[in-house]
Amino acid sequence: MSRLLLVAFDPTDALGGAGFAGALGLPFDVLLLTGQAAPGIGAEKVLATGWTELPPSDAIASAVAGLAGGYSHLASVSAMRSKDALARLAGHLDAPMVTDVIAAEGPSQFKRPIVAGSLIETVAVDGNPIVLTFRPSGFSKPAPGAEVAADNLNLPGTSAVTRVSVSSRGGARPDLTQAKVIISGGRPLKDADTFERVIGGFADAVGGAAGATRAAVDSGIAPNELQVGQTGKIVAPDLYIAAGVSGSTQHMAGIKDSKIIVAINTDPDAPIFEIADLGLVADLYQALPELQEKLKK
Amino acid sequence: MKILVAVKRVIDPYAKVGPLADGSGIDTTNVKFDVNPFDEIAIEEAVRQKEKDPSIEIVAVTIGGSECTEQLQKALAMGADRAILVETDQAYDPSSLSKELEAVVRSESPDVILMGKQATDGDNNQVGQMLAARLGWPQATFACNVQFSGGKATVSRETDTGEETLELPLPAVITTDLRLNEPRYIGIAGIVKARSKPIDRRAPVTPGGTRVRSVKVESVPARAAGKKVASVEELMNELSSRGVGA
């Protein structure tokens, strides 16, 4: 039997899955790992674990493995949390897995980026079930219908691991993977205060998210969860502004799906200008405040 | 304590690569190979732990062809004590790799497996978690700080929204993220010392094979060529004409 289980880490995650389920062309159910109701996306059943917070991934993997019986496909939106838990799930089920699917050519053939997004590979998968993570930006986003209350399964969430502490930064700014506008900064932002003032201030003024390069993260200029790229977050905003970003392959891997890319860089030969839709050769410290004023209006 | 570090030979992460003309794979003509950057971080972490606790033994393992001895040499030069090459020309996917690694773990009985969160060629981010599941060991992926004491690992890890700290009973699987450490530069002394360290070549004990099969590799469709603007004002005009900020 062919049937998809969309594993949603929270209810908004389910929203990203509607287009993917459509592309697979399979009937599907949603399992909410947290939350009690899912947006109406055409699922036949909406189930909930009953967890108030996400347990460590060993607990998630064993709980989902217990439900996997009736499904040919188990899938989640690509994110660190889903890669952590679903690859473990695939290990439990001895199932083949495909990470970061960007297109489905039927239920067992998929496209995905490889080598820092510089190539696209088509893979054919033999196995039942198949475990997948997918990038929602590659799939249509139908408007959700009325919310559907979930059937609570009261699943166990016991883990061998103890969570000692959690720290979450970012505060009130939109999440990078959801934001319509992203302003990203690189190495020339100098230090954390300057980054927060210049890039953070810009983000707040236009209601956008702040992003960073690995160079900025490595040198302590920006927090890790803001890293965009092959080994950071993959983003797809309407407008991506890269300020003081050279445009390494690894950074570009994370921004290719943006609708409009704007680059501001003092070096006219910076590689970022090869993929930017609009490039301005300028000092970011002069150009950004001016652009911020104008965009704010 | 024994630490097993899984190491993969990958295309130089800074090389620009294209597809083969017939789309059957990646064109690696004139491309250098190196240790997967995340595995280098894993080796570095093991070596730093050994610097704190000299009783630690570090074993590096690779599954691949005989050319992979190059990458094992690098691991030995960085400070691993010995290396294992599971020598094979078979194709593997993350799932079959995790089975072969499981066999190595069963024969070596390490207390900790340190490995990269992802290999920068396939970008799969799967093998560590699959291996942990197969062994029934706890896992901490995306590690940015690792401490061992009293039969436990305390690992801070990167999350989608920040950081969390986990306590894991050993044995456990830990996968590395970029901020964990900065791998050392290998000096001549290390390279010379590495030559006298053993590399144990073994035959695979599982059938290998791939259930995720490559059908085609192609270039990414290029974005339409962009435009340079001379001022913020002109930039705003261009953005407005594209429906932004108008």
Ligand SMILES: Cc1cc2nc3c(=O)[nH]c(=O)nc-3n(C[C@H](O)[C@H](O)[C@H](O)COP(=O)(O)OP(=O)(O)OC[C@H]3O[C@@H](n4cnc5c(N)ncnc54)[C@H](O)[C@@H]3O)c2cc1C
């Ligand atoms: C395995 C691996 C994974 C990686 N993953 C990622 C990833 O996910 N994301 C990522 O970003 N990188 C990643 N990298 C790193 C990547 O290769 C680059 O080193 C990094 O992206 C460079 O960051 P940067 O553009 O901030 O710095 P630089 O390359 O130093 O560029 C700074 C740019 O700022 C310009 N500039 C300087 N002053 C000003 C000014 N006042 N105004 C305007 N412009 C100015 C300069 O001309 C230059 O172009 C990875 C690398 C490896 C090996």
Ligand SMILES: Nc1ncnc2c1ncn2[C@@H]1O[C@H](COP(=O)(O)O)[C@@H](O)[C@H]1O
């Ligand atoms: N052929 C291999 N030999 C040894 N370890 C490997 C091999 N392939 C992958 N690994 C390990 O698995 C990690 C994750 O790889 P992947 O899931 O393919 O992205 C890598 O960082 C390595 O530590």
